[in-house]
């Protein structure tokens with residue numbers, strides 16, 4: 389996509405779709421009034437007729453605009469300007485980008501209003517560039533006639549008097565974030581016969597090298613030598629061998645602390661011998677979303693050349709039911725020596741990332757974040773659109789929650805009281821891999837806590853928001869790429 393920031397009057401911009409935001413309940417800006425004049429009062433008439441309300445993400449298309457240089461106009465409601473935030477701006481711009489990307493070869497231009505409520509000018513441009521990249525990419529990778537087409541060209545239009553310099557940098561950042569989100573989405577959306585541990589690792593290498601990331605792949609022999617006992621147990625039921633991908637970005641120099649990002653990469657979760665019913669298994673290609681989010685975020689962190697040290701880890705296995713599959717009652721010895729009695733082979737994610745977390749801790753991680761589509765219980769607790777956060781260190785979690793807020797993404801913290809540990813006790817081993825019926829998202833987090841060696845750590849359960857069952861006006865169904873932006877924002881803040 390050819391992306392440019394220009395400073396011009398809306399009527400002089402040449403595109404086949406011109407997108408203009410309209411506020412609710414506040415006077416129109418000079419630019420909007422000028423556009424209305426160029427349209428001979430058509431916008432005022434639409435407003436008077438009640439067709440143009442400015443309600444958030446409400447759209448109105450004007451298919452023929454002979455008095456403008458652009459062929460068509462899409463008006464998009466911004467809601468009250470005083471309430472405009474990163475998240476609301478994202479909703480409006482994503483809705484617009486999705487609507488005008490239904491045909492190939494679209495050249496789009498979007499006017500950025502001069503007033504943003506609480507939204508800074510640079511964030512607005514950055515967010516818009518991301519929305520243009522993400523909103524025009526569909527999940528229909530295998531359709532003869534796709535329903536969405538990446539834009540050929542996009543212009544971000546500032547009012548005539550504004551400087552283009554800072555906005556150009558912001559739009560470049562936004563494009564990098566958009567590409568990262570689309571990489572995460574693509575990997576999650578691809579079917580499990582294409583994406584399995586070896587192919588995920590190969591793709592990670594292929595994406596990482598041009599970004600300037602160091603990338604190492606551990607095969608099953610290396611994982612064995614490094615004592616990844618519980619991760620390898622999960623992999624036993626599959627003909628596809630396990631892998632771990634390590635992605636290193638050393639922008640901070642030898643004395644700066646290292647942030648570790650750990651992702652659950654179960655490329656397909658059948659449940660193993662505790663097999664899932666058909667409905668529950670249908671979307672389990674999404675169970676590597678944590679790993680794909682780590683890969684996406686790492687490519688953005690590297691391309692943005694952030695002056696921080698970040699290492700990404702993807703723990704990759706397929707959870708299947710082959711003749712060598714791990715069984716109920718098996719006792720696994722994790723990398724850090726903790727013994728685990730298996731009570732349910734469908735609680736496999738925690739048996740994968742526990743070993744990866746302990747490896748990261750032993751190899752210099754000062755702070756950790758893991759991302760995992762870990763529990764249905766988290767979706768029951770918080771719904772499909774909100775990720776759960778769990779921590780052993782409140783100040784570190786507060787930093788992450790603040791970054792999510794800046795990035796416009798929803799996270800909600802759940803408690804980690806000591807009493808939950810009782811539920812994980814086993815009669816024969818140090819612990820079992822499930823905590824019973826109640827509080828399942830929390831007992832999963834308490835299980836992981838045993839493997840981080842007391843280092844500041846936040847676990848993010850993305851079982852709900854990582855994968856959407858259907859399309860919405862403001863986002864495509866399938867993989868969402870959620871939390872890529874939040875992870876990058878955490879790394880940006882790591883500078884100070």
Ligand code: BES
Nearest residue numbers: 675732734735761762763764765822851
């Ligand atoms: N991958 C699933 C969790 C999941 C559920 C992700 C729905 C996305 C959408 C995980 O491995 C799993 O099966 N968890 C079990 C845990 C249980 C056996 C303790 C669950 O949530 O039922």
Ligand code: MN
Nearest residue numbers: 657734735736
């Ligand atoms: Mn499972």
Ligand code: ZN
Nearest residue numbers: 654657675737
């Ligand atoms: Zn799983």
